[in-house]
Amino acid sequence: MEQTGTETFVRRTRIAVPAERVFQWHERPGAFQNLVPPGEPVNLLSHFGGIRDGARLEIAIGSWPLRWRWIAVHDHYIQNRQFRDVQVRGPFRRWEHTHLFEPDGPDACYLEDRVEYVLPFGTFGRRLLRGFMRRKLERLFDYRHRVTREANER
Secondary structure (H helix, E strand, O other): OOOOOEEEEEEEEEOOOOOOHHHHHHOOOOOOHOOOOOOOOEEEEEEEOOOOOEEEEEEEEEEEEEEEEEEEEEEEEEEEEEEEEEEEEEEEEEEEEEEEEEEEEOEEEEEEEEEEOOOOOOHHHHHHHHHHHHHHHHHHHHHHHHHHHHOOOO
């Protein structure tokens, strides 16, 4: 269900590796930590279940005094094609992040990250944080897609 103020961010990158291989890289233990840009104040508190339905990820974001606990649960798992994480506790009013792996022939794929989110603090939050959040997501997913490409195209 879409909420008022829903923003959508999409980053799509072609990777010269089969979708199955890129998906399996995301399933490896430690994949999340590899996707956190250096210097980002993100600490993994717990993670169980990998990326399959029901898996749970808990992280701490930020530094004191602006530190949030963020809990996400995974669902919509389709092996070698997609998974999604949904915020159940955290800084956003809504956060749904779908990871898609679309084959492009036998030797390549498109990695697509689609994030639908609602910023906190209503209209005030949208006015204050919209541009900042968009730039933050662009930097984050540029980094993630570069790391994923480099790790898989070796």
